Amino acid sequence: MKNRQIRELLERLNEHCSQAIEEAAAFAATRSHYEVTIEHVLIKLLEQGGGDLDRILRHFDVDLDAFWQGLLTNLGRLRANNPGKPAFSPLLFDWLERAWLAASLHYDLEGLRSLPLLDALLEISPMLPGEGWRELERVDTDILHARAAGIVAGSVEGDLHAAAPVGTPTGQPSSPAARPASGGDSALARFTEDIVAKAANGEIDPVLGRDEEVRLMIDILSRRRKNNPILVGDPGVGKTALVEGLALRIAQGTVPDDLKPVHIHTLDLGLLQAGAGVKGEFEKRLKQVIDEVRSAPQPIILFIDEAHTLIGAGGEAGMSDAANLLKPALARGELRTIAATTWSEYKKYFERDAALERRFQMVKVEEPSEENAIVMLNGLKVHYQMHHNILITDSAIEAAVRLSSRYINGRQLPDKAIDLLDTAAARIRMGQAARPAELEKAESRLEYLERRLAHLEAEQRSGIAVDDKLWQRLEADRDETRARLERLDARWRQESELVAAIHDKRHSLQQADDSEAADVVALRNASDDLRKELSNLQGDQPLVQAEVNAAAVAEVIADWTGVPVGKMLKDDIETLMQLEERLAERVVGQEHALAAIARTVRSARAGLRNPDAPLGVFLLAGPSGVGKTETARALADELLGDERYLITINMSEYQEAHTVSQLKGSPPGYVGYGEGGVLTEAVRQRPWSIVLLDEVEKAHPDVMNLFYQVFDRGFMRDGEGREIDFRNTLILMTSNLGTETIQRLATPQAKEEESAADWQPPTLGELREAIHADLRQHFAPALLGRMQVIPYLPLAGDALQVIAALKLDAVGQRLQAAHDITFRCQPEVLAHLADQGMHPDTGARHINALVDQQLLPEMSRSLLQFLREGDLPDILTLEIDTEGQLSFVFADRLDEAAAQEATA
Structure with missing residues (x-):
């Protein structure tokens, strides 16, 4: 079976049958069949319906369901798991040949339609294997030959002997090349789209800020030979928009005379490949497009987006890909083409094919500056306002450019x-038309509480014991949620009314005549008053907004990245102003260190620090167990609201030089490439976070060299070449370096010439200077200079008492939550724990050991005894006797009240 014979038969098929053949080939490929069979084609002809085959089978009362099931059964028996494209089966080729003979002998047709296909099928069906063919015995061949025209009347394939267009045989819209180029069935109409026509109809948005690139394209297109520009740039810089900008200029007539009659057609390679399952079909379609472009009455320029897909497109054994088919026409200047691709794809595909590369002239499309991007967005502003039916302010456009440039990485x-900007406009519009999210959350919470209480009530009616305290808590929560919901609903309705009034005033201002100056002033004053009233009602958390402004854009950025770039709320400002005090509630005895960290954090949040560096880089140096790691946890909790935003890297795991790849990801060619690094992936997913590099002095020096650019410029390049942004992270490193020096200077015995009463603790600067030599032994001066060293002092006795109180308070909270028991502790117990836990080498960790290894086991043993008896006490008191022995005293509230009355 020769390809030339197949093509001759395929070219004689009309559009209806040709489409069925294409879909049959695709159908066979999806099922991994090795061959395209008669069954594949018949199923697709039946699916299309309305053709000769459908009308004939219905005329002779053929059971279509039984016939269909038989065809499917036959397909299920075919050999599958074909990794390549299916080929035509010999039986299918024989069927087409017989159909061509039947068309000529019985029906006097010059093309193939499904009538002669069925005629040939009736002839060979007794010899075909499988099921379903017996259903065709109902078709009387003699009647079909005699009354064919009447039976197929009304078929979508046309009347049997209707007059054909000039040059086209009856029943044969064979191939796109045989049809008029200007018709709707031409290859250009099927596989391309005229963007100049779209521009003339106003379907393309304006393109601003790319005048230089457009002029360069015009220069290249005006050449006699090699007049093919290729636009190369990162994704999102506007390569496609640049071509649309040229189409707009052509539609407006603001181009040189030789380009004014030009039409730009976008070539859709996906459509070219869709259904081209038969060998040679893709090349045939592309050749038709090229021929129609050459012969078009008006000059046509092809635009191929994602042009790297040309390489290999449609190529298979013994055939040419799209790029090789285009090369001759591109070199001679007969086919003017604009291509677009990215830098990585250009390097991967075009630079490796020098013959293809030299046929294009590169036009570099760089990312626009922020000023140019603002110009571009201003050109699109009107279209987005019309689409969302909402006002977009200039401040919103500027904020969209500035904030996206600063906080959205990996895009251009x-x-x-x-x-x-589009997302912010959609959000504001939806907020005006639907109930706000806060209101819906309150409604969902109220529904949950009412459903929970109803379940408890049902259990009580069934005789099941119900927890009275739980019932009371749920009722209180329900009442509070209902009151909050009523407040939110009332405020939402007020804000909606004010926003509607503002929109009315805005519309009136737009309709006002310039001659009515007094009315304009009155409308503006009324609009300003409404805005002030809305602002006072909304406070820090608006439910409905009147327009898209900078705050709305910042809110979207915050949701996308987790970085709080919007207007700081009063609660956030209060937290920053009292950051030292809040941190000191968890980190005891390190007031100087916490103050230094708080000052840096406040400067960063106020926008005064270098925007191209992390929020802060601190090296917390000092003895073990004094609160260095706890500082990182407290910062995550206070600044970000949850310790989930703390990224902890144990640097003791990176003592070998090759472990660098674990932090940033494996380079290409190595195991693990593409999986990302431990540090880079964590920061990429949570750019607003606290990064803790614990025990940093134990890491290999080559690992620490990785952080030079992070500490200085705020970015790290991962194993895949992506820039990971660290500018919104607060980096803390912990180290035990300088411990001996700090302990020596921080005790009164450090200066023998002074008495203990006259001794003053060293300042932060003195400690930093004293441990500098110890730090220099482990860190390079260039790296050390990028850190802010914060020495941590050993814990004194009063600090240990506070820490002991914090640990016992945590135990009391767990006891209250698990068993509803109130925990109390004598002050002498705290002094005892502080005295027992005063170990310079371990700091406060010894207190943790005392609580976990001594107190909790005894407390658990006593509680288990009460649980076994089924009568838990209300109060647990931790006491200490004169000999320093700790004991637990359990009591009920009623017994305690009676004892207090007796004492009184």
């Missing part, structure tokens, strides 16, 4: 700014 301007 103007694409990311456009998406940001």
Whole structure:
């Protein structure tokens, strides 16, 4: 079976049958069949319906369901698991040949339609294997030959002997090349789209800020030979928009005379490949497109987006890919083409094919500056306002560009700014039309509480004991949630009314005539008053907004990245102002260190620090167990609201030089490439976080060299070449370096010439200077200079008492939550624990050991005894006797009240 014979038969098929053949080939490929069979084609002809085959089978009352099931049964028996494209089966080729003979002999047709296909099928069906063919015995061949025209009347394939267009045989819209190029069935109409026509119809958004690139494209397109520009740039910089900008200029007539009659057609390679399962079909379609472009009455420029897909597209054994088919026409200047691709794809595909590369002239499309991006967005502003039916302020456009440039990494301007602005407009519009999220959350919470209480009530009616305290808590929560919901609903309705009034005033201002100056002033004053009233009602958390402003854009950025870039709420400001005091509630005895960290954090949150560096880089040096790691946890809790935002890296695991790849990801060619690094992936997913590098002095020096650019410029390049942004992270490192020096200087015996009463603790600067030599032995001066060293002091006795109180308070909270028991402790117990836990080498960790290894086991033993008896006490008191022995005293509230009355 020769390819030339197959093509001749395929070219004689009409559109209806040709489409069925294409879909049959795709159907066979999806099922991994080795061959395209008669069954594949018949199923697709039946699916299309309305053709000759469908009308004939219905005319002779053929059981279509039984016939269909037989065809499917036959397909299920075919050999599958074909890794390549299916080929035509010999039986299918024989069927097409017989159909061509039947078309010529019985029906006097010059093309193939499903009538002669069925005629040939009736002839060979007794010889075909499988099921379903007996259903065709109902078709009387003699009647079909005699009354064919009447039976197929009304078929979508046309009347049997209707007059054909000039040059086209009856029943044969064979191939796109045989049809008029200007018709709707031409290859250009099927596989391309005229973007100049779209521009003339106003279907393309304006393109601004790319005048230089457009002029360069015009220069290249005006050449006699090799007049093919290729736009190369990162994704999202506007390569496709650049071509649309040229189409807009052509539609407006603002191009040189030789380009004014030009039409730009976008070639859709996906459509070219869709259904081209038969060998040679893709090349045939592309050749038809090229021929129609050459012969078009008006000059046509092809635009191929994602042009790297040309390489290998449609190529298979013995055939040419799309790029090789285009090369001759591109070199001679007969086919002017604009291509677009990214830098990585250009390097991977075009630079390796020098013959293809030299046929294009590169036009570099760089990411626009923030100023140019603002110009571009201003050009799109009107279209987005019309789409969302909402006002977009200039401050929103500027914020979209500035904030997306600063906080969205891995994407380019103007694409990311456009998406940001579009999302903000959609959110504001939906907020005006639907109930706000806060209101829906309150409603869901109320529904849950009422459903929970109803379940408890049902259990009580069934005689099941119900926890009275739980019932009371749920009722209190329900009442509070209902009151909050009523407040939110009332405020939402008020805000909605004010926003509607503002929109009315805005519409009136737009309709006002310039001659009515007094009315304009009155409308503006009324609008300003409404805005002030809305602002006072909303406070820090608006439910409905009147327009898209900078705050709305910042809110979207915060949701996307987790970085709180919006207007700081009063609670956030209060937290920053009292950060030292809040941290000191968890980190005891390190007031100087916490104050230094708080000052840096406040400067960063106020926007005064270098924007191209992390929020802070601190080296916390000092003895073990004094609160260095706890500082990182407390910062995550206070600044970010949850310790989930703390990224902890144990640097003792990176004592070998090759472990660098674990932090940043494996390079190409190594195991683990593409899986990301421990540190880089964590920061990429949570750019607003606290990074803790614990025990940093134990890491290999080559591992620490990785952080030079992180500490200085705020970014790290991972194993895949992506830049990971550390500018919104607070980096803390902990180390035990300088412990002996700090302990020596921080005790009164450090200066023998002074008495203990006159001794003053060293300042932060003195400690930093004293341990500098110890730090220099482990860190390079260039790396050390990028850190802010914060020495941590050994814990004194009063600090240990506070820590003991914190640990016991945590135990009391767990006891209250698990067993509803109130925990109390004598002050003497705290002094005893502090005295027992005063170990310079372990700091406060010894207190943890005392609580976990001595107190909790005894407490658990006593509680288990009460649980066994089924009568838990209400109060547990930790006491100490004169000999320093700790004991637990359990009591009920009623017994304690009676004892207090007796004492009184």
